[in-house]
Amino acid sequence: MTQAAPASVHVVSLFDARPFFEKALIYGLQHGLIDAARRDAMAQEAPKGMVQIARYFGSEYLRPELEKARDRLVNLISLHLEDASGGDLRVAAELLRDHSLLSRSKAGSDMLKALIVMPQNTHFGMNERGGFSDRHIPQLARWSLASYADYQAEFAARQHAVQAVEAALWLADQLGLSADELQDAEPDAEAVIRTALLLGAMRRKELPDWVAFEKLITVLRQKQPAPDTLKLPKNLPADYQQVVESVRQSVIADWPKLLDVRLPPRKLFDQTPAFMGRYFWIEDALSEVSQHDHNRSAAWNKLTQGHSDDGTVLTLCLCVAAGSSPKTLLSEKAAAALVRKIRKHGLQASAATDYLVAHAPEQHQDDFAALWQDFVGEARSTLLSDHDPKLNDALALLRRECNVS
Numbered sequence: 001m002t003q004a005a006p007a008s009v010h011v012v013s014l015f016d017a018r019p020f021f022e023k024a025l026i027y028g029l030q031h032g033l034i035d036a037a038r039r040d041a042m043a044q045e046a047p048k049g050m051v052q053i054a055r056y057f058g059s060e061y062l063r064p065e066l067e068k069a070r071d072r073l074v075n076l077i078s079l080h081l082e083d084a085s086g087g088d089l090r091v092a093a094e095l096l097r098d099h100s101l102l103s104r105s106k107a108g109s110d111m112l113k114a115l116i117v118m119p120q121n122t123h124f125g126m127n128e129r130g131g132f133s134d135r136h137i138p139q140l141a142r143w144s145l146a147s148y149a150d151y152q153a154e155f156a157a158r159q160h161a162v163q164a165v166e167a168a169l170w171l172a173d174q175l176g177l178s179a180d181e182l183q184d185a186e187p188d189a190e191a192v193i194r195t196a197l198l199l200g201a202m203r204r205k206e207l208p209d210w211v212a213f214e215k216l217i218t219v220l221r222q223k224q225p226a227p228d229t230l231k232l233p234k235n236l237p238a239d240y241q242q243v244v245e246s247v248r249q250s251v252i253a254d255w256p257k258l259l260d261v262r263l264p265p266r267k268l269f270d271q272t273p274a275f276m277g278r279y280f281w282i283e284d285a286l287s288e289v290s291q292h293d294h295n296r297s298a299a300w301n302k303l304t305q306g307h308s309d310d311g312t313v314l315t316l317c318l319c320v321a322a323g324s325s326p327k328t329l330l331s332e333k334a335a336a337a338l339v340r341k342i343r344k345h346g347l348q349a350s351a352a353t354d355y356l357v358a359h360a361p362e363q364h365q366d367d368f369a370a371l372w373q374d375f376v377g378e379a380r381s382t383l384l385s386d387h388d389p390k391l392n393d394a395l396a397l398l399r400r401e402c403n404v405s
Contacts, residue, residue, distance in 0.1 A: 020078040020092065020148065024085075028093030038097055045101040049073045053105070057141050072144040076108030077101060082148045083111060112143045115151065118158040119165055125186030127165070160243065161189075167240035168192035174233070175199065175207045177282070191280040193247040194254075198279070201229045213281040217258065217265045224259055227252040254278070300361055304328050308364065310371055315402040317352035317372045326355070329403045332395070339394045342383050349376045375401060 025042075028034035053076075054060040054069035081104065085091035095104065113132040116139050120127070132140075143151070168189035172182045175196060182192065195207065202216055230248055232241060257263060257275070269275050303326065304312050312328045319326050322342045330338065349372070356368050382388070382397050398404050 019074050020082040021074050021096075022078075024081050024089050024092035024096055027089040028096055031090070031093070033090070033093045034097050042096075042101055046070075046073065049102050049105050052102075053144075057137070057144075068145075073101075073105055075145055076105045076112075078108070079111060079148055079151060080104050080108035083151075109140070109144070111151070112140055115155055115158065116140060116143065118155075119161040120158060122161050122164040122168075122189035123186070124165070124168075124183050124189065127161075163240060163243040164189040164193070164247075167236075167244050168196075170237065170240060171196040171233070171244075172207065175205065177207050185280075185283065187280045188277060190247050190250070191278055193244055194251050194278065195280045196233075197230050197244075197248055197251055198258075200231060200233060201225065207280070207282055209282045213269075213279070214265045217268075221259050221261050227255045300359055303359075311401065311403045313368050313371060314375050315404075317356070317368075317375075318398075318402060320355045321348050321352040321376075323348065323351075329405060330398070331405060335395055335398050335402075335404045336391055339383060339391050339398070347376070347380060347383060349373075349380075 025034065029039065050066055050069040050073055051060045053072050054062075054065045057069070057072070058065045060066065060069075081092040081095060084095060084107070113136070116136050117130075117132050168187075169179050169182060172192055173179070192207075195213070198216065198220070199205070199207070202219060204216065206212075208216060230251055232244055232248065236244060251258075254275075257268060260268075263272075269279060304316070305328070307328065315328050315330060316326045318338065319330075322338050323345060324338060324341065327334075352372055353369055356365055356372065360368050379397055379401065382393050385393065388394055395404070
């Protein structure tokens with residue numbers, strides 16, 4: 001006798017598509033939580049709620065608007081009940097027993113209004129300030145027909161943005177930047193958090209401007225610390241720890257590039273698409289100009305050895321105008337070679353002027369340029385003369401006006 005194969009066990013999962021409001025109401029009626037009087041009261045409340053909703057979103061005089069209002073009423077109540085009860089039908093039924101339908105519909109509407117004004121992303125400049133207003137009504141109309149699952153997904157996404165923004169505000173405040181100043185700067189919250197973590201690792205106490213941030217990266221590259229030096233601030237509120245930790249992991253992922261000495265900071269943070277806006281510094285044009293002038297002055301002083309006399313400036317300009325490397329002192333032999341080069345290839349006076357604009361300290365540029373133009377006006381004919389084959393006149397000129405030893 002052949003033994004029959006064991007029957008397959010099928011687990012059937014029933015999907016109940018009824019609105020949560022309907023499920024809670026039926027549960028309450030079946031379990032004696034909602035009596036006939038309360039049921040009749042609901043029957044009186046529902047039409048009033050439908051008319052109010054239809055009026056709010058359009059017109060209470062059009063049948064399609066009233067039908068949609070009925071769907072909105074049921075859905076708003078369902079959203080509130082499922083959220084407030086955590087899906088427990090008994091708790092939801094008790095809420096229906098103890099409160100009016102209109103109050104439960106309003107509670108659902110308030111949930112959605114709060115959702116709508118939550119930040120949608122972490123960029124300070126793209127989030128609205130203030131609460132719910134008439135301009136948000138079209139969004140409320142769409143959300144009033146959304147499922148609870150859609151609400152939960154949107155709330156989770158926006159809650160992450162809220163926590164990131166609040167964490168950035170908290171960290172900025174610790175580093176001396178107010179909420180209004182941060183709002184005006186319009187960074188991404190994550191950019192603020194990343195910079196704050198770097199500052200913590202380097203024991204800095206203030207949010208930097210670009211000059212200070214560039215120095216921070218330079219010091220970081222000199223020390224070459226391990227990424228585990230990045231720590232969450234010890235006094236960071238618990239509500240922000242998860243979001244700051246996720247940003248910390250992104251800084252660790254950036255670590256190789258942050259420490260790569262082959263990448264100039266300006267090129268990395270201002271010209272690499274993946275890093276543009278990824279870190280935050282205070283925009284301070286005056287500071288950057290001051291630093292630029294300081295750097296320019298330092299480079300000029302190094303070239304001229306701190307001298308700014310007429311002979312030094314003219315010697316340097318003459319070298320550039322001849323197409324040679326800038327020097328501030330020429331030997332007799334080098335001066336003669338320079339004159340021969342000028343006579344063969346010409347005197348590029350504008351090249352020297354451009355050089356002054358690019359390299360001389362800004363406060364001296366006009367004086368240096370005027371000095372050079374006067375020299376060119378007087379010396380050009382002598383330097384280019386065909387009647388001075390032995391260079392006697394040209395060299396005499398250079399000994400008088402430039403630095404020739």
